[in-house]
Amino acid sequence: MSKSMWYVFSRTLINRIKKAAKKPLTYVGLAGVILYALLIIGSFSVMIEDYGLDTTEGFTVLVSLAMFYILPASIIQYAKRKGIIFRQSEVHFIFAAPENPKLVILYAGIKNILGSLILGIVAVIFGLVACHVSVSKVVIYFLVAVLLEIVIEVDCMIACYGNEKLPERFFVVMKWLLYGMMGIFGVVAVWMLYRYGISVSTMKTYLTFPVIQMIPLFGWELSCLQLILLGPTVLNVTGTALYVLLAVGLTIYAVRMRCRGEYYEDAMKFADDYAERQSKAKKGQISIGKKKFRANVTMRYQGSYAKAIYYRQLLEYKKNRFFIFGGHSLLFSVAGIVFMVLGFLNGGDDGSFIGMNNIFVLPIVEAYLLVIFSAYATKWEKELENPYTFLIPDTPLRKMWYATRVEHIRAFADGCLLCIPAAIGIRLSPVYVLLSILLYVCLNANRLYFGMAASVVLGKNFGHVGIQLLRILAQTVVLVIAMIPTIVFGVLVSETAGFLVMLAVIFGLTVAGAVLASAAFARMESRE
Amino acid sequence: MLEVRNLTKKYAKNTAVDHVDFTVSGGQIGILLGPNGAGKSTIIKSIAGLLRYEGTITVNGLDSRSIDAKKIFAYVPELPAMFDALTVREHLEYIRRAYHSDISDEEITALLRRFELEDKQEKLGNELSKGMMQKVSICCALAIQPSVILLDEPMVGLDPSAIKELKTVLLELKEKNITILLSTHMLEMVKELWDVMFVMDKGKITAVFDRAQTKDRDIEELFFEVTGGEQHE
Numbered sequence: 001m002s003k004s005m006w007y008v009f010s011r012t013l014i015n016r017i018k019k020a021a022k023k024p025l026t027y028v029g030l031a032g033v034i035l036y037a038l039l040i041i042g043s044f045s046v047m048i049e050d051y052g053l054d055t056t057e058g059f060t061v062l063v064s065l066a067m068f069y070i071l072p073a074s075i076i077q078y079a080k081r082k083g084i085i086f087r088q089s090e091v092h093f094i095f096a097a098p099e100n101p102k103l104v105i106l107y108a109g110i111k112n113i114l115g116s117l118i119l120g121i122v123a124v125i126f127g128l129v130a131c132h133v134s135v136s137k138v139v140i141y142f143l144v145a146v147l148l149e150i151v152i153e154v155d156c157m158i159a160c161y162g163n164e165k166l167p168e169r170f171f172v173v174m175k176w177l178l179y180g181m182m183g184i185f186g187v188v189a190v191w192m193l194y195r196y197g198i199s200v201s202t203m204k205t206y207l208t209f210p211v212i213q214m215i216p217l218f219g220w221e222l223s224c225l226q227l228i229l230l231g232p233t234v235l236n237v238t239g240t241a242l243y244v245l246l247a248v249g250l251t252i253y254a255v256r257m258r259c260r261g262e263y264y265e266d267a268m269k270f271a272d273d274y275a276e277r278q279s280k281a282k283k284g285q286i287s288i289g290k291k292k293f294r295a296n297v298t299m300r301y302q303g304s305y306a307k308a309i310y311y312r313q314l315l316e317y318k319k320n321r322f323f324i325f326g327g328h329s330l331l332f333s334v335a336g337i338v339f340m341v342l343g344f345l346n347g348g349d350d351g352s353f354i355g356m357n358n359i360f361v362l363p364i365v366e367a368y369l370l371v372i373f374s375a376y377a378t379k380w381e382k383e384l385e386n387p388y389t390f391l392i393p394d395t396p397l398r399k400m401w402y403a404t405r406v407e408h409i410r411a412f413a414d415g416c417l418l419c420i421p422a423a424i425g426i427r428l429s430p431v432y433v434l435l436s437i438l439l440y441v442c443l444n445a446n447r448l449y450f451g452m453a454a455s456v457v458l459g460k461n462f463g464h465v466g467i468q469l470l471r472i473l474a475q476t477v478v479l480v481i482a483m484i485p486t487i488v489f490g491v492l493v494s495e496t497a498g499f500l501v502m503l504a505v506i507f508g509l510t511v512a513g514a515v516l517a518s519a520a521f522a523r524m525e526s527r528e
Numbered sequence: 529m530l531e532v533r534n535l536t537k538k539y540a541k542n543t544a545v546d547h548v549d550f551t552v553s554g555g556q557i558g559i560l561l562g563p564n565g566a567g568k569s570t571i572i573k574s575i576a577g578l579l580r581y582e583g584t585i586t587v588n589g590l591d592s593r594s595i596d597a598k599k600i601f602a603y604v605p606e607l608p609a610m611f612d613a614l615t616v617r618e619h620l621e622y623i624r625r626a627y628h629s630d631i632s633d634e635e636i637t638a639l640l641r642r643f644e645l646e647d648k649q650e651k652l653g654n655e656l657s658k659g660m661m662q663k664v665s666i667c668c669a670l671a672i673q674p675s676v677i678l679l680d681e682p683m684v685g686l687d688p689s690a691i692k693e694l695k696t697v698l699l700e701l702k703e704k705n706i707t708i709l710l711s712t713h714m715l716e717m718v719k720e721l722w723d724v725m726f727v728m729d730k731g732k733i734t735a736v737f738d739r740a741q742t743k744d745r746d747i748e749e750l751f752f753e754v755t756g757g758e759q760h761e
Contacts, residue, residue: 007625011618011622012612015615015618015652019613088607089653091578092605093626093668094626095577096598097623098595098596098599098627099595099598099626260593262580264578265578275609
């Protein structure tokens with residue numbers, strides 16, 4: 001990395017730390033992370049003692065597994081010319097500057113490099129403290145294995161990303177070769193598990209198996225680890241020699257390779273895509289791949305004013321490949337089928353399911369799925385970013401109703417996908433199926449309305465994460481409020497009465513939430 | 529001097545720039561004029577080395593992709609993007625280091641003052657408005673003290689006072705024999721600036737006008753004469 005790029009990196013880091021240090025939430029988060037890390041380390045130490053991995057041999061197994069987990073995925077990403085993030089600011093200031101394009105790749109990949117370095121340091125500490133490996137071996141491990149791995153990773157980054165000579169086809173072949181190598185690892189692993197069963201000793205046998213150590217790059221790195229930590233064998237000395245030769249060869253290639261920055265064009269495109277994804281993520285929207293839209297779709301608007309919002313949304317959904325169905329619908333279908341199977345396997349003849357009245361199964365599943373997807377963004381929130389929503393001459397309540405109407409239809413469809421198959425398995429009557437679907441529509445409406453009300457009333461003083469937490473809190477409060485009368489009526493009258501009261505309470509809360517949330521549609525500033 | 533020879537840029541089957549040739553000499557302000565999608569930004573990005581292209585581009589005789597060429601040219605993109613966690617001053621410091629520019633602290637301060645950014649020096653990149661980002665972007669380009677400067681729609685997002693200042697700066701650069709290439713679709717903005725004008729449409733240069741030879745005819749008149757559009761008074 002050049003001095004100027006180092007300046008950007010170091011100043012960015014310092015400024016971020018300074019800014020974070022001013023926020024009390026940073027210290028809370030930090031304390032949480034430290035506590036979590038201590039818990040993990042504590043439980044991990046106990047676990048490795050229980051499995052007899054607190055030795056040099058055990059350390060070798062652990063670092064080998066870590067290598068399998070991290071390195072192949074990274075190298076495959078580089079072969080696909082991915083895995084490095086470029087930002088628009090880098091396109092603006094660094095790509096046009098007189099910087100060596102290879103060093104620009106290093107700058108962009110510095111997070112990966114630092115990540116590997118930190119993991120190496122953690123491994124060293126872990127080896128010394130938990131696995132009682134000698135200091136000399138750990139030092140050699142760090143200086144040779146960790147640094148050599150970083151060198152190879154950097155070489156691969158430059159050789160793959162900055163290559164202007166090798167054709168695209170070469171990288172496609174390389175990607176499949178790497179997948180092939182991983183396939184060999186997988187086949188040998190399955191064979192060994194089949195033959196020797198699941199145990200630590202099988203793992204040790206696997207890692208010292210000649211076929212494994214002969215596989216280029218990853219197998220050779222295993223040889224290197226074993227040579228350093230366990231001592232020489234003909235196989236691991238050969239593997240290590242090949243590993244070192246590979247590192248030297250790749251370094252020479254990466255240094256001498258022609259790279260004048262032709263990759264800037266692709267990187268610029270990635271930077272734009274990344275900025276778009278980041279922007280969506282900030283708003284709580286998830287983008288998976290590129291959406292394909294259908295053209296030549298028309299919509300007859302059957303209403304004016306606020307109704308136009310509903311028809312416009314419907315038109316947008318009609319252009320989607322799967323109309324109003326998405327990943328959400330798929331998950332609900334899978335959950336429905338899972339509960340159908342579970343119902344057949346665990347359902348009692350008295351209509352019970354795992355010891356509870358079957359009428360409460362679906363409400364619990366629905367509430368759980370809703371909490372899981374509490375951050376799931378919907379089209380109606382986008383309406384609040386559009387000035388026209390506020391300019392349409394209609395009442396806030398009507399605007400809100402028509403802006404969320406499609407969401408209620410979607411909730412009804414998802415509810416059907418979950419409830420109908422599940423009801424077959426858990427033997428639920430059609431009336432309860434319908435009520436469970438309606439309950440889901442109400443719960444989803446609650447999520448929308450109370451979430452919006454919370455962010456309108458309190459959201460101005462909270463960031464994006466704060467708003468998400470507020471929404472989950474608001475949703476949980478609604479569920480708790482609904483649960484209390486359900487339990488009371490369920491115990492005092494009957495479980496059916498409890499169910500109906502729950503539905504009535506949630507419906508009432510939905511209406512209240514709708515009135516509260518309509519305030520968001522009154523003025524645009526309510527969302528700023 | 530900036531020389532573009534036989535520049536062609538294709539995106540899949542679409543030809544964004546089609547065999548374009550032009551030269552802008554030292555001390556000249558060249559204007560790339562044309563409607564949206566004419567290929568102006570693609571040419572500027574190709575010169576800045578951000579795109580793969582066919583043809584030859586030289587900056588003072590140096591291949592525009594070479595490090596030596598990049599040392600002497602500055603680029604102001606259409607949409608500025610700041611480093612989120614770098615202050616305005618730190619952006620300029622990066623430029624000074626990356627280009628080994630001789631600009632002094634006092635000159636940087638004067639530059640910031642000129643574009644009314646002196647009190648924004650300690651603001652982080654993600655705290656700036658679009659207009660301010662554009663001003664920082666222009667200041668960074670000027671801090672390079674370049675021999676050639678490329679500006680892609682530089683007036684977009686600027687307030688009237690900054691536009692006025694930018695025009696003054698460009699005329700000063702011209703006096704210092706700097707080569708300037710500016711792309712725009714806003715005829716009004718470049719009326720008093722241009723020396724040579726390249727009218728573009730659908731990836732091709734459809735007309736070239738030299739101010740000295742057009743006897744100071746109005747830029748709008750010349751433009752609409754070529755494009756066939758109506759002139760708005």
